[in-house]
Amino acid sequence: MTRAVSAVADVTVFLLLVGAAAGAIAGGVGVEKPAATTNPAAAQASTLATSTASVEYELVVPPERPKPPDHATRRRRTSHGTVAELLGEAAMSGITVDGERLSRAGTNFESRVGVITRERLHSRGHRTAVRVTWSPYPGAPVTSECRVGDRPPETVDVRAATVTVPSGMENVSEPAREAARTSGYDGVATVVAQSVVDGLFPPAQSRYALRGDYPSDGLMAARYERMADLTGTAVAVERQSTTEMDRDLTAALAARLRTDMRSRYDSPADAARAVRTSRVRVTVRTWSP
Structure with missing residues (x-):
């Protein structure tokens, strides 16, 4: 089948x-x-x-x-x-x-x-x-x-x-520019991280996969655990909701992106203009x- x-x-x-x-x-x-x-x-x-x-x-x-x-x-x-x-x-x-x-x-x-x-x-x-x-x-x-x-x-x-x-993944070019004006590098990095995590781990679909049958349950659990490892954070697939895990992954990825953006762009506005x-x-x- x-x-x-x-x-x-x-x-x-x-x-x-x-x-x-x-x-x-x-x-x-x-x-x-x-x-x-x-x-x-x-x-x-x-x-x-x-x-x-x-x-x-x-x-x-x-x-x-x-x-x-x-x-x-x-x-x-x-x-x-x-x-x-x-x-x-x-x-x-x-x-x-x-x-x-x-x-x-x-x-x-x-x-x-x-x-x-x-x-x-x-x-x-x-x-x-x-x-x-x-x-x-x-x-x-x-x-x-x-x-x-x-x-x-x-x-x-x-x-x-x-x-x-x-x-x-969502087009967040305009939200990134607005975030640059109001929250600097932190804002731009958070907008981008949210778009990436939402694209990779939509809460409803991820929850359905984790509660589903083979191979969706194991692959999704492994995916969450791997992303947590790559971003230097921790998730508890058995205890946390997908919304909570996505929140933690977004925060960890945003911190990583913020550091990178500061080293790469002269201003938050420059970083926001580069978002695609x-x-x-x-x-x-x-x-x-």
């Missing part, structure tokens, strides 16, 4: 949350010019933004989590969307904090998306590579990236084009072999 829902929902174990695929329907896929007639990378980017695919994969569950007899069947999933949307989901499944990955539940999904992307980007006369990136602001300690294809040599002429897809939480960039580069 397979279940056709967003891969972002699966890899974050939000059983009722459609996630990035829902955002993509509402927010659309944005293509940054130049025109495809003069840039082969733009033609390839357009292919990613418009062609659809279905990906069958299995969630990767930590070996120490208890397994029911039909555990293999319960891990199987199917996700459908444009290739660009699937690439965005693959990137968001691999979010890291200070370079350390939050979860490996979606690694099989990520590899399957890579295979489909290579198939769609086959082009005679050109080499192609794709880099998919997200961060709440440039250089942030929370980030994600996935790559398909080899990096182009430094000596060749490279053409590039970009599409953007929703990250599944809601979009994932899918950059296609082409070159002649």
Whole structure:
């Protein structure tokens, strides 16, 4: 039995949350010019933004989590969307904090998306590579990236084009600017941290997952514990509500972001202007072999 829902929902174990695929329907896929007639990378980017695919994969569950007899069947999933949307989901499944990955539940999904992307980007006369990136602001300690294809040599002429897809996180650019005016770096960092934690751990869906069946319960518990470890705080999955755990994670992440913003930006206003939480960039580069 397979279940056709967003891969972002699966890899974050939000059983009722459609996630990035829902955002993509509402927010659309944005293509940054130049025109495809003069840039082969733009033609390839357009292919990613418009062609659809279905990906069958299995969630990767930590070996120490208890397994029911039909555990293999319960891990199987199917996700459908444009290739660009699937690439965005693959990137968001691999979010890291200070370079350390939050979860490996979606690694099989990520590899399957890579295979489909290579198939769609086959082009005679050109080499192609794709880099998919997200961060709440440039250089942030929370980030994600996935790559398909080899990096182009430094000596060749490279053409590039970009599409953007929703990250599944709220656009908080305006709240960040307001927070900069009223609360300085503390305010901006808190707004960004809240957006990230809300995107990764929505209280209602997280609560449903923790109370659900295998593998959602174990994966969500492991996810909370891992995020707490990466942000230097502690959570008690058995005793705390998801609202309480999200509050503690937000505070810990905000402290980490505040320190980073102070070192990176000359003013809170500069930090707020750099905030970009809601979009994932899918950059296609082409070159002649």
